[in-house]
Amino acid sequence: MARITAASTILSCLLFTSPTAAWGSLGHNTVALIAQSFLSPQTVNFTQSLLNDTSSTFLANVATWADSYRSTAEGRFSGVFHYIDALDTPPESCDVDFDRDCPEEGCIVSAIANYTTRVQSSNLSFVERQKALKWVIHFVGDIHQPLHVENLAVGGNQINVTFEGESANLHRIWDSDMPEKLIGGYAMADAQDWSTSLLADIKPGGKYANQSATWLTGLNLEDPIASSMHWAQDSNAYVCSTVVPEGQEGVEGKELEGEYYDSAIPVIQQQIAKAGVRLAAWLNLIVTGQPGVSLTGYGAVGNKIAIESPPAAWGKRDVKLEDWMVEARRVRRAFGSDCGPAGHHH
């Protein structure tokens, strides 16, 4: 099992640039499978048409495309869209500030806004709208991984730990090692098993039933920046409470398969479930204008909302960063948005 886990993460680094890929394929596929089951019929039609896929895993089949694409020369520009490096000070203080934390080159929050707009732009080509949809599917997953909304040590990539005796870093174990330990694999069939169990938790009578309605607050298609900032804030709070509750020193160089894993797993499960419900709600909102997902079935749906123009907030922002923040951003840019310096992770 440990051997399979290690092989999968090495593979995902080589093929999908794992260290900042956020949830590995297990997490992304599970998010997409959960979302699929809450799509309205119109949204199923829209997404199946745009993805040209009517198979039973039509959203999941493209859930990690963005991680492959970023590692191509053509897609390199999109590497920075997979995260927002919150310049906060965990564990004392966690928060995300769009103006402070989303740099000129963009971030996951501006990317979700951009591709939400582009997926519906009638003046864009089929291929561009299809790419936009694939990015939305992926980024709504990524934004629920707490270390994708945190600057500390390049989103935990530079915090060395061990997991089940293997060298790893904090970012990677949140992406892949801990979810794969829980589920026992990373194939589509494993994602299907995980999504089935999380769906039972989300639906009436399940352990998330009475909070899943609150997961949909703050959705506003006319302000996708505010909507995705809401998700980012929510995820980032777990950096202080669960990811580094005793600071970097509390995890650096430690074996994290025991108590740490036990405290992280409920958050990972909940974040995957939440991402699935929110992705469905967001896609339903884009296609039908109805913000909700129905946990029991669909009735009438409303009219499609046309997105008029990109929000003004994408423009240049004048925020004076403190010296340590400038340095932290320099370190991130030097590290890169994928596997980091050649050979570093081998």
Ligand SMILES: *[C@@H]1O[C@H](CO)[C@@H](O)[C@H](O)[C@H]1NC(C)=O
């Ligand atoms: C999807 O919607 C189009 C019209 O937008 C319609 O022609 C087509 O039959 C629908 N397909 C399904 C499977 O509902």
Ligand SMILES: *[C@@H]1O[C@H](CO)[C@@H](O)[C@H](O)[C@H]1NC(C)=O
């Ligand atoms: C859809 O997929 C089929 C094969 O599965 C292919 O022949 C067709 O060209 C595709 N259409 C588009 C618009 O990509």
Ligand SMILES: *[C@@H]1O[C@H](CO)[C@@H](O)[C@H](O)[C@H]1NC(C)=O
């Ligand atoms: C929006 O997406 C397009 C196409 O991928 C990209 O060229 C552009 O830089 C993006 N804009 C922002 C603000 O992210």
Ligand SMILES: *[C@@H]1O[C@H](CO)[C@@H](O)[C@H](O)[C@H]1NC(C)=O
């Ligand atoms: C597409 O339409 C939007 C709004 O209708 C406009 O802001 C944008 O510039 C157009 N893009 C292109 C490439 O024409």
Ligand SMILES: *[C@@H]1O[C@H](CO)[C@@H](O)[C@H](O)[C@H]1NC(C)=O
């Ligand atoms: C973390 O591990 C990598 C090798 O996996 C090593 O290059 C790096 O120096 C280590 N960092 C620290 C802070 O120990």
Ligand SMILES: *[C@@H]1O[C@H](CO)[C@@H](O)[C@H](O)[C@H]1NC(C)=O
């Ligand atoms: C959620 O459900 C649990 C029982 O499963 C109950 O104890 C709790 O009060 C409920 N919370 C809310 C906010 O309804």
Ligand SMILES: [Zn+2]
């Ligand atoms: Zn990613």
